[in-house]
Amino acid sequence: MKAAVLQFPGSNCDRDMVEGFRGAGFDVATVWHKDTTLPDGIDIVGVPGGFSYGDYLRCGAIAAQSPIMRAVADFAVWGGHVLGVCNGFQVLCETRMLPGVLMRNARLKFVCRTEPLIVATSDSPFTRAYEAGQQIEIPIAHHDGNYQIDDDGLVALRGEDRIAFTYADNPNGSRADIAGVLSANRRVLGMMPHPERAVEAAHGGTDGAPLFAALAGALVAA
């Protein structure tokens, strides 16, 4: 299994995501934002957290226009798997690979803490190692994690069981407590919480590890 983790100039969780994938048995390549193609034989693309281009405008807006994101969008169109975490989720929304937008947190402050999440569906290659309804603890760290979507969009997400995670105790004002959503083909996941920060005992919790393990299992089988 091979993963590619993107590197924007302001990515700062790229190394953490690389190690999250490696820990689950992936070979990982890092891909520079100015590149126009992904390496051959990639099973999944990781879009990591950070501040892609400083995010002085809307978070992820400039990254969405970067050369490598065109390649990632193509990869997804052809059925490739993509995981976007935190800033990566913002980038995926800005490229319209996922619906909705991420606005400034309702309390207008950056928030970093470990947060209880509810696994809303186990029907995806990312979440199949969890039970639907299971509560897990995953760190969050963001200023703009307030997920918003229009009424029709929310009906669609619910109807298609595409809400991957919800917050048990909404920290940012997200509509319907949404913490992560899936694409229509269920192969693209964007989430604000950082599963890669909870994969080893030393992190104080390992609830993120099943996500990477599930991916490894799903992609081997594929």
Added chain:
Amino acid sequence: MTEPTITPEIIAAHGFTDDEWAEVNAILGRAPNFTEMGIFSAMWNEHCSYKSSKKWLRTLPTEGPQVICGPGENAGIVDIGDGQCVVFKMESHNHPSYIEPYQGAATGVGGILRDVFTMGARPIAAMNALSFGQVDHPKTRQLVNGVVEGIGGYGNCFGVPTIGGEIRFHPAYNGNCLVNAFAAGLADTDKIFYSAASGVGMPVVYLGAKTGRDGVGGATMASAEFDDTIEEKRPTVQVGDPFTEKRLLEACLELMETGAVISIQDMGAAGLTCSAVEMGDKGGLGIKLTLDAVPQREENMSAYEMMLSESQERMLMVLNPDLEDQARAIFEKWDLDFAIVGETIAEDRFLIIHGNETVADLPLSKLASTAPEYDRPWVETPAAEPLADVPQIDPIDGLRALVASPNYCSRAWAYQQYDSQVMADTIRAPGLGAGVVRVHGTNKALAFTSDVTPRYVKANPVEGGKQAVAEAFRNLCAVGAKPLATTDNMNFGNPQKPEIMGQFVGAIKGIGEACLALDTPIVSGNVSLYNETDGTGILPTPTIGAVGLLDSVDDLIAGTARDGHVLLLVGETTGHLGQSALLYEVFNREDGDAPHVDLEAERRNGDFIRDNREWIGACTDLSDGGLALAAFELANAAGTGITLDVADTATLFGEDQARYLISTSFDKAEALMIAAGRAGVSIVTVGKVGGEAIRIGGSEAPLAELSDIWSSTFATHFG
């Protein structure tokens, strides 16, 4: 370009005394021009020259087998074994933060991060020690919000975990808040970069962001007292760009791998001037700069402005000319400026060319080495008046008052605005004493803490100085880390007042004694003087940042108290209430002496904790608020009640030093008692863990009630 005529007003505005100005003229054998005057003022102000403090800083212990590089470079370097080292320093950004809190604090973080990565170290941890005025002062709310957001805004984007710090409130900081930023980085011991230039005719390269007019004269501003013209000083505060800093970090580390860097120095206070002089002076070389080549983001900048600009995210480097193309390519990859702006020269000259004209021609070594040094008059701080009677207080009432006070409530409101987990190596998050990060890719870890109790320092500078080091030592021992070394950030008032200078001298003496006794040499530091507004000084605040090593993450003491545990108090209790938190918060009194620090006991008790970690369930050191507050903190972290078999106010709230509170099972408690007997360490049982209430003496309250107050107080004030 026409330069202004130098008038006595302009000379005074640049901070020169009459004697200093005469000295400048004598060194040159002529009158300096306007640009040259600016360069001298930048090098000779208190902030850059340490002219009032040098004499005393030299007395600090700075050596030890663990020390690779002590004070004098951008940051101190300490060996952590296996070919790796930790590089760290703490620095103040007090004056800018008071004038413009967000940018002041942000650029404080940016500056200290650059100090660390300019030496070749990747930053792995940051902390911030903050002092604000009283909570209901009209400026405090804005300052707290702005400073905390600025720290988060910069550190979060840059991508360094902020894992600790302090926040205090006291009216003495009403007109001068303190923002002390700490950063630590990790490097290989054979890949450290220093600032000394070498080789004649080597290219001097400018790296990073473009130069603007921001911060012109910042270092001079930071060396003056405030008065009611403070609003006029806002343009001297720099603006931070953490995204550029992040790229500068990655580009510099990549560049260092190539072998192209002969020496490198970040541009901090007094920007281009200070960095160029530093590199030349340390290398025994002259420097020639051509300002036309400096990347500029504003038009028509004068030589004076460029030499004194404090634009952020810039570095100066002496380059190996054979690798120029490779070096340039790295900076182009990261979309950063890379410009050859000068060269090293053999003569002792600091030669500045602008528009084909020589705009400054100064003897370089004199700029640094002949900076004035003062032996300022000082008077010993008089012994504190003895403590007046302190009435007994209901233990729960006393505890409730502490947890409801802005000084001792939870700091989560602030530290949750900082990313404490980026890099995925944080193994002990903020809020529980020292923060701990794993050394990436190894099983080792580093612990970080910052401490000082300014009330103590004011009452008794020597004991207060000792106490700051001792408390830092204790915080490290309480998580099982071996204290390695320290950095000092000395924040004081006007050194031209003998009583303020006396505080400084006393604190240095205490810090020196403690660092020697506890084997934690000072390896870096910073002095911030003139923290006064309209003639009133701050509490003397020598912040100590300390670093400790855990050989294995398994050695971390990070457990929580459990139902059925017993509570053991390590260290002697006499019930010292002078200058205590209880006295200040409950009785609104600041009298009595600071607690005495027995450095032998500190060392013995700290060693005892580390040597016996296997018997320890949970551990916390005792500091402000004494036994009662420490017990509450253990109970709160565990979410379980405790009972203390003590009712006496002095015993519960006294702040005797060298003490730890341990929670552990009955069997392990016995083993600890035996070990303590052997080690000559005082240990007593003071209570037990269990239930849902805090019971002290005959009094009690539900833990949930006290925890709610503790958790919500900060937001109530600053929301």
